[in-house]
Amino acid sequence: MTIEEVRQIILNILADIAPDEDISSIDDNTKLRDQIDLDSMDFLDIVMELRKRFNIEVPEKDYEHLATMAGCVSYLTPLLKNRPLASS
C-alpha cells in the first residue's frame, strides 16, 4: 500500500466521522484537531474504524501518533503494508 493510499484511507475515515468539515485541504504537518472539529470521541472513532476496516489495534500509548496526517501515515503505513485496500 502506497503512502498516498494510506493517506486516502485516513481521509475516508475523517469524511465519515467529521461529515461537516472540508477535509480536502488538510495540512499534513498541522494537528488535525487544529484544522477540523475533532474531540476525544472522534479519535476513538478513528481507532474503531481502523479496527473494523483493517483489524488494526492502536494501543492508547500510540494515540499521539494520530495527531497529524503525517503522523497517521508514518504510523499506519507499516501496519497496513500487507493489507488489501478497503473500498471504504
Next chain:
Amino acid sequence: MSDLNERIVITGIGLTAPNGNNLKEFRQNLLNGVSGVTNFETRYMGQVHAGVCDFDELKYQKKKERRRGTRVGSVAIYCSQEAIADAGIDLEAIDRSKVGVYLGVTEHGNVETENEVYNISQYGYDTKFWSHHHNPRTVSNNPAGEVTLNMKITGPHYTIGAACAAGNMGVIQGVQMLRLGEVDLALAGGVSESIHTFGIFASFKSEGALAEHEDPTKASRPFDKNRNGIVCSEGGAVYTLERLPDAQKRGAKIYGEIVGYAINSDAIDFILPDPGRQAECIRLALDRAGLKPNDIDILNAHATATQMGDIQEAKAIRDVFGENSKTRINNTKSFIGHTMGAAGTLELSGNLPAFDDLMVHPTINLDNLDPDCALNNLVANKPEKLPSVDYIMNNSFGMFGINSVLIVKRYH
C-alpha cells in the same frame, strides 16, 4: 420564588408527527382525515405498520451531531427549537440557566442497544467492536441532554419515564418546576423513536396486540369492532411553558392555560388497565381545575386500539362523564398510531387549535363501533364544529397502570 398557584400557559409548540412537521400541517391533516401510518421495514420482522416522521434532521443539527446522537435526540432538538421559534423567544437574550428541559419517554436505549448488538454480530460478537458512543446514547437523559447541548441550555434537564403516559407527564413536570421557581421557562413534552427497535413491535405481536390491516392507513382503529392492536409510531411535541405574568409581559401568543392535571397508579397489573383508577385520575384532574365533567368540551381519549385497553378506558369515561355527557370525545391515534412517549403532548397539540377554529377532529377508521366502547358524543370519521370550546382534556395511560390527565383552558 415559588408560588404554587401560579398560572402556567403554553406559549410555543414544536412538533413532528407522522402526518405533519408543524402544528398547522398536523391540524390540517387531522381535520382532513389524513393518516400518517405507512408500511415500514423493521429488522428481523420485515414489514410492519408504523407512523414515520420526515422532519428535516439537519434543520437544527450538524451532520456530526446527528451521527453521534440518537434519533430521539434529533426529534427532541427539532421540536424544542421549533417551540422556541414559535414562541418568539430569543435564546441569546435570556438566562439559559433558568430554562429546564423535561421530556417524557416511554422507553429509551432499546434502539441503540439493538443496533450495537446487530453491529457486533457482523464481527462474530466480539465486544471490542461495541461502540464507545453506546453509553452516552443510552443514558436515560439522552434526549433532553442532546437538547441542552444543541441549544446551550444550562438549566436542569431530564426525561420522565412513564410508559405511554409520559407525554402528559413531561408537561406536568414543567408546570411544577415553574411553580416551584426552579426555572423561568420550561421546554416540556414527550418524544419517541420507538419504531427503530424491532423489539417493541415483536413484543406487541407476541402479546397479540400489534395492528395489521391490508391498508396501513386503516390499521389504527380505536373503538372499532375489528381493531386488532397498536400501530407503533415515532414523533415528538415540546411546549414552551411560562408563568402567565411573564408571557403577558413579553406579549406572547398564548395557546392555552394548564388548569388541571393528575397522575395516579392502578397497582393491579403489568399491562391491563383499571378503569376504576383511570376514572379516579380524571376526577382528580377535574377537581383540581374546579370543573365538572360537562365543562370539558373535548376529551382526547388515550385508546390505542387494543381489545381490552379501549374497553377499559370507555368504562372509565362513561363512569365519569355519564350517559348524557355533552363532552365530545375523539382519538388522535387513529391518524398517527401510538407515538408512545410523545403521545400525550402530541395528541393534545392536535386539539389545541380547536380553541380558535372550534372544530373537533374525529377518530377515524371507526366503521363498526364496538358496543363495549360505546361513548356518548364520540366524534366519528368526520370533524364536528362546536359553538364554543373552553376546556380540552387529554388522557394518557401506560403500562404498570400509570395514568395521567391534563386539562387545558382557552386563554382569554
